[in-house]
Amino acid sequence: MINPTELERKLNRILPTVQKPGRYTGGEFNQILKDWDSTPLHTALAFPDIYDLGMSNLGITVLMDILNQQPDMLAERVFSPWSDMEAAMRENGIPLYALESKRPVADFDLIGISLPYETIFTNTLNLLDLAGIPLRSEDRTDADPVVIAGGHATFNPEPMAPFIDAFVIGEGEEAILDVARAVLAWKGSGKPRAALMRSLAAINGIYIPSLYAVDYNPDGTIAGVEPIVPEAPARILKRIVGVLPPPPDKLLVPFIDVTHNRVPIEIMRGCTRGCRFCHAGMINRPVRERPVEEILNSIELLLDSTGYEEVGLLSLSSSDYSQILKLVKGVNQRFAGRHLNISLPSLRIESFSVELMDLLLENSNRGGFTLAPEAATERMRGIINKPVSTQQLLETAADIFSRGWHTIKLYFMIGHPDETLEDVQAIADLCKLVRDEGRKHIGKRAQVNAGVSTFIPKPHTPFQWVPADTTEMIKAKQDLLRRELRGPGLKLNWTAPEETMLEALLSRGDRRLSEVILHAWQHGAKFDAWREHFDIEHWLLACTMSGVDPDFYTHRERGEDEILPWDHIDAGVKKSFLLEDYRMSKSGEIRPDCRSHCYACGILPKFSQLRRENPGPAWACPEIPEKRGHGAG
Amino acid sequence: MPADQITPEKVRYFITFAKEGAMRFGGQLDLQRTFERTLRRAKLPLAYSHGFHPHPKINLGAALPLGIVSLCEIADIWLEQPIAPDKMIAALQAASPEGLRFVEARQAPPKEPALQNLLASAEYQIEWHQEDQPEDLKKRVEQLLSQSSILRERRGKSYDLLPLIEELQVNQRADGQEMLLLKVCLQPGKTGRPDEVLRAMDLDPFLPDITRIKFHYIEKTDVDKGSD
Numbered sequence: 001m002i003n004p005t006e007l008e009r010k011l012n013r014i015l016p017t018v019q020k021p022g023r024y025t026g027g028e029f030n031q032i033l034k035d036w037d038s039t040p041l042h043t044a045l046a047f048p049d050i051y052d053l054g055m056s057n058l059g060i061t062v063l064m065d066i067l068n069q070q071p072d073m074l075a076e077r078v079f080s081p082w083s084d085m086e087a088a089m090r091e092n093g094i095p096l097y098a099l100e101s102k103r104p105v106a107d108f109d110l111i112g113i114s115l116p117y118e119t120i121f122t123n124t125l126n127l128l129d130l131a132g133i134p135l136r137s138e139d140r141t142d143a144d145p146v147v148i149a150g151g152h153a154t155f156n157p158e159p160m161a162p163f164i165d166a167f168v169i170g171e172g173e174e175a176i177l178d179v180a181r182a183v184l185a186w187k188g189s190g191k192p193r194a195a196l197m198r199s200l201a202a203i204n205g206i207y208i209p210s211l212y213a214v215d216y217n218p219d220g221t222i223a224g225v226e227p228i229v230p231e232a233p234a235r236i237l238k239r240i241v242g243v244l245p246p247p248p249d250k251l252l253v254p255f256i257d258v259t260h261n262r263v264p265i266e267i268m269r270g271c272t273r274g275c276r277f278c279h280a281g282m283i284n285r286p287v288r289e290r291p292v293e294e295i296l297n298s299i300e301l302l303l304d305s306t307g308y309e310e311v312g313l314l315s316l317s318s319s320d321y322s323q324i325l326k327l328v329k330g331v332n333q334r335f336a337g338r339h340l341n342i343s344l345p346s347l348r349i350e351s352f353s354v355e356l357m358d359l360l361l362e363n364s365n366r367g368g369f370t371l372a373p374e375a376a377t378e379r380m381r382g383i384i385n386k387p388v389s390t391q392q393l394l395e396t397a398a399d400i401f402s403r404g405w406h407t408i409k410l411y412f413m414i415g416h417p418d419e420t421l422e423d424v425q426a427i428a429d430l431c432k433l434v435r436d437e438g439r440k441h442i443g444k445r446a447q448v449n450a451g452v453s454t455f456i457p458k459p460h461t462p463f464q465w466v467p468a469d470t471t472e473m474i475k476a477k478q479d480l481l482r483r484e485l486r487g488p489g490l491k492l493n494w495t496a497p498e499e500t501m502l503e504a505l506l507s508r509g510d511r512r513l514s515e516v517i518l519h520a521w522q523h524g525a526k527f528d529a530w531r532e533h534f535d536i537e538h539w540l541l542a543c544t545m546s547g548v549d550p551d552f553y554t555h556r557e558r559g560e561d562e563i564l565p566w567d568h569i570d571a572g573v574k575k576s577f578l579l580e581d582y583r584m585s586k587s588g589e590i591r592p593d594c595r596s597h598c599y600a601c602g603i604l605p606k607f608s609q610l611r612r613e614n615p616g617p618a619w620a621c622p623e624i625p626e627k628r629g630h631g632a633g
Numbered sequence: 634m635p636a637d638q639i640t641p642e643k644v645r646y647f648i649t650f651a652k653e654g655a656m657r658f659g660g661q662l663d664l665q666r667t668f669e670r671t672l673r674r675a676k677l678p679l680a681y682s683h684g685f686h687p688h689p690k691i692n693l694g695a696a697l698p699l700g701i702v703s704l705c706e707i708a709d710i711w712l713e714q715p716i717a718p719d720k721m722i723a724a725l726q727a728a729s730p731e732g733l734r735f736v737e738a739r740q741a742p743p744k745e746p747a748l749q750n751l752l753a754s755a756e757y758q759i760e761w762h763q764e765d766q767p768e769d770l771k772k773r774v775e776q777l778l779s780q781s782s783i784l785r786e787r788r789g790k791s792y793d794l795l796p797l798i799e800e801l802q803v804n805q806r807a808d809g810q811e812m813l814l815l816k817v818c819l820q821p822g823k824t825g826r827p828d829e830v831l832r833a834m835d836l837d838p839f840l841p842d843i844t845r846i847k848f849h850y851i852e853k854t855d856v857d858k859g860s861d
Contacts, residue, residue: 009762013839015658016700016828022663027655029670029730255659255667255730307670307728339687 004102007094011102014088022256023051024085026077026099029253030305032064033100034074041184043067044098044108044145046078048115048123049529054079055252056260058314059114059151063176065248073180076100078111078131080123083527086130096130105131110183111145112176113164115153118506119499119529121160122521124149128163135518137165137210142193146183150175155238155283156459156566159509159517161209166200169207169569170238170283171269173245178203201232205239207569208232214511220552222510222563237570238283240607242614244269244290247298250305262310262343263302265295267327271316272595272620275374276385276585277413279458280316282578283571285603286611287595287620292323296330303338310341319348319356320595322617328356349373349388354399368449369400372411376426382588383418385462385581390430397434401441408434408448414477415455415469415500424477427452428484435489449491452481454500458507460571462581465558468504471497498536502528504554505539510565513553515546574602598622643680643690644715647748648708648725649737652697656732661696667730668693668708674728677721678713694748694848695755695819698828703845704736709748715740752819754799756847757827759813760806765840770811771803773834783833787826794833797825819848 002010015021036042045063047054054060060077067075076098081089089096095104105111111133113124125135133147134140140147149160150168157167168175179200186196201208211232215223227234247265254261270287271280299311311331315321331342342360347353349371357369373388375381381388400408412427431450438446454474457466469477474497485492506513519542527533543550558564560579567575577600584591591599598604604611604621611624652664659667669689672679681687690711697703718738725735745751761767777783778801783794800816817825828838 012700012842016698016839021658021699022655025655025658027731029667029674029728031730253667253670253730255656255663255732257662257666261666304674304676307673309669309673339681 001104001107002093002095004097007097007102007104010092010094014085014092014094018085018088019082020052020256022254023079024081024099026102028255029307030250031100031252032068032074034068036074036101036103039072039074041070041073041110041180041187042103042108043073043075043110043112043180044078044105045075045112046105046114046127048080048113048120048127049527050082051079051254052256052258054114055254055258056264057114057116058264058266059116059172061248061251061264062245063112063172065250066173066176066245067180070177070180072184076103076108078105078127080127080527081130083533086126089130095132096127106133106145108145109187110180111147112168112172113147113149115149115151115160117529118153118159118503119534120153121506121517122525122528124160125163125518125521126526136162138162140165140193146193146196148179152279152283153507155279155569155571156507156509157207157209157569158214158511158565159506159513161511162514164209165197167207167209168239169205169236170571171240173241175203175205175239179206198229198231201227201229205236207236209511212568221559222565222567224563225565225568235568235570237606238572240286240572240610241288242610243618244288246294247302249301251302251308253306253308260312261308262312262341263299263306263308264312264314265298265302266290266314267295267318268315268321270620272320272593273317274385274581274591274594276383276462276581277374277416277455277458278316279461282458282461282573284316285572285601286607287320289321289323289618289620291618292327292330295327296334299331300334303335303340309339310343312343312345314345316346317348318344318346319350319353320593324356328359332359332362345370347371349393349396351396351399354396354403358403366405368407368409369405370409370411371396373430374411374413375423376412376430377423379588380416380419380423382590383416383585384413385585385591387590390433393430394433394437397437398441401438401446406438406442406445406447408438410434410448410450412450412452413455414452414481415474416463417467417469417473419469419477421477421480424480425484428481431485431490438489444488447489447491449493450481450485451493452478452495454495454497456500456504456507459564459566460569460573460578462578462585464508464564464578465560465562465582467557468500468554470555471501474500496531496534499528499531499534501550501554502534502536502539505550508565509553512546512548516542516548518542519545570606572601572603572606577601595620643711643713643743645741645743645745646710646712646718646721647739647741648710648721648735650706650708650725651734651736652703652706652732653734654732656730657697657700657702659732660699661693665691665693667733671725671729671733672710675721675724677716677724680711680713692747692749695752695824697845698826700839701757701827701843701845705845705847707748707848709741749821751850751852752848753851754816754849755819755845756800756849757813757815757817758844758846759815759827759831759841760844761810761812761841763810766810767836770813773836774801774803774813777801777830777834785829785833787829794825794829797823798830799825801830816849 045060064075067073148166149164150172154167197208200206214225217223268289270284374386431448435448457463520538523538525538679689692709694707721738722735785794797818831838
């Protein structure tokens with residue numbers, strides 16, 4: 001194996017020849033480089049896309065911090081090289097290396113891969129290949145690293161099952177240490193790899209796909225998923241933390257420009273809104289808030305330790321953070337005069353949001369104000385469970401334009417199979433109404449940018465049974481929008497239907513899709529999330545080679561009693577609740593925000609002990625009285 | 634603080650620093666960004682420009698081609714209050730990534746023109762690892778300098794590299810190995826690049842370690858006091 005010094009010398013020669021060489025050097029401010037020989041467990045955290053994106057991934061940052069705080073563990077970073085660097089590395093015999101120590105990834109004990117979305121799957125295979133690690137779990141020996149994965153896409157782990165030794169389902173803050181401890185205990189124990197897998201299977205929230213057998217019905221649906229060893233539970237309940245752990249004190253500061261150059265603070269996890277298309281909203285329950293004081297202290301600490309000039313206050317729905325006004329006022333008071341840029345994404349469509357942004361921005365940076373109405377007719381709003389009235393949107397728009405913003409970005413979603421061309425026409429009409437509202441206030445400068453994505457039915461949501469819209473229908477809807485949304489003050493962005501098809505195929509796939517992913521990668525698919533790299537032909541060819549009919553996964557309506565490929569993964573929300581919500585959607589019935597009333601989604605009984613241990617307003621779920629005999633209550 | 638509260642008593646400093654390690658693979662914008670953040674982490678009282686989008690007053694000297702180390706970069710910065718140079722260096726060093734090494738800070742006359750306009754030329758040292766050492770270095774240098782012009786192309790424009798080379802000689806290191814010392818013009822529109830000189834000698838510009846070791850100025854100014 002190549003040593004770090006040799007590797008660095010080779011690197012120094014090729015780095016001046018590639019784009020943005022700062023992606024591949026490490027050495028950023030606040031980097032932690034621990035001594036290799038005196039640290040027993042070597043872990044590498046990988047984000048299988050480029051540095052620019054990976055460095056903006058909060059999950060990696062948090063897990064690095066947790067692992068590096070352990071005296072007997074070290075954690076280093078790994079990202080995918082862009083194609084120019086990959087070519088240079090392959091040509092010069094440079095294996096994939098970790099940025100901190102420049103050691104080959106294959107030298108590490110444990111590789112943790114972040115899988116936030118499905119279009120990162122081929123990059124994951126490419127990353128393992130560049131590292132020289134066997135792609136299939138079954139081909140790895142005791143000398144190979146243990147490969148684990150976590151992130152939103154692993155709530156349906158099946159398409160990647162053969163390639164990953166262990167999946168961490170749910171939140172990783174505590175689970176990562178359980179896994180790392182088990183790997184450390186196994187390392188040097190002389191026990192076979194299979195023994196480690198069985199001990200990992202016994203950890204809550206850990207799914208070892210090789211310990212489960214999948215049977216299929218003659219029609220191709222799943223007959224059953226059964227564990228084959230006693231340690232493996234029939235269903236794997238996701239891990240959550242009772243309280244959001246305090247953010248790290250320090251953050252790496254890249255010296256190149258990355259996607260988000262800012263201090264990211266998670267103010268709240270989860271969402272109570274219950275939009276039926278929203279994967280994140282369903283899998284991240286329950287809602288847990290971080291206290292205002294902790295957020296403010298953390299911002300101060302991180303601004304001082306990074307020198308950043310921007311803060312992102314992150315959550316799935318910022319307006320729903322119960323102390324939002326107090327938070328915004330606190331930020332204002334505490335950091336006045338620091339020349340800060342503050343972003344507060346995901347705001348509700350109401351005047352209060354405009355007041356908040358007005359407070360937050362003072363005199364600076366009124367670029368665009370973003371709102372996500374998602375649908376433009378009452379009918380569609382009922383189907384997707386996002387009840388925002390046109391009236392409310394127009395009033396909010398008037399506020400926005402009259403307070404100094406010139407541009408409103410509106411996010412919509414097309415492609416629900418029950419959506420008609422009239423519903424899509426209404427999107428175009430609504431955009432024009434918003435623009436006209438702007439013209440009343442600021443004249444011709446008023447601009448509406450519509451971002452129209454295409455609906456993808458996701459696992460663990462009420463729409464997990466719904467077929468994806470046909471490509472012809474999506475094209476017809478997009479044609480309509482392109483026709484309608486032209487002219488002054490209007491701009492339209494949309495997603496290519498082929499990209500939507502790939503995501504729809506992979507997100508509700510089963511184990512048989514692993515062959516498709518492998519073939520697609522072997523035929524050149526990688527960076528599928530990048531328009532300049534994505535080519536649906538790789539995937540169509542791969543489907544043919546694997547004997548897989550993509551329509552079976554994308555366009556088939558699932559039966560209500562069908563065993564779904566991810567049914568053994570328990571996200572906390574009951575399948576019966578999702579089904580009830582699915583039926584409500586068919587009749588356009590709204591299920592209101594669950595902050596005011598609990599609809600028994602299933603989270604609370606599954607995490608009742610954790611809720612008892614963390615009483616009070618930090619959780620949005622109702623309180624559970626202490627059990628009898630425990631005294632309190 | 635708001636721009637309207639900036640006091641007129643701003644103080645100007647010239648800071649000499651080394652750009653090495655990972656930092657040498659960052660471009661000029663990356664350096665600018667890193668410099669700003671380092672100054673902020675060091676809690677120096679940065680002066681901001683006036684206007685709707687105030688930005689810190691930091692001026693960095695001549696851009697380095699990617700991959701080249703420098704021991705003599707100069708930053709021209711403005712602070713709200715004076716601070717003792719040694720304290721400034723210590724604060725900056727503690728707040729900087731490993732590829733930025735602060736050497737010296739000096740208070741500078743506020744009236745002096747911008748740094749870029751004072752530079753005349755730069756000196757580079759070019760060294761090879763033992764196994765990469767080209768054998769006929771002296772001959773290549775003689776051959777290059779004996780030409781009547783060296784036509785090169787940069788960003789689609791043709792130019793003559795020869796008049797930009799002020800000095801090019803082969804020196805011997807203590808261990809007997811040969812290295813190049815190159816002095817090239819560094820003025821607006823007349824910038825000689827060491828990688829271009831190597832290419833003109835038919836040498837791989839990415840093989841050796843190249844270090845910018847010294848600036849020369851148009852006239853004797855406050856900037857290069859002490860470094861001579």
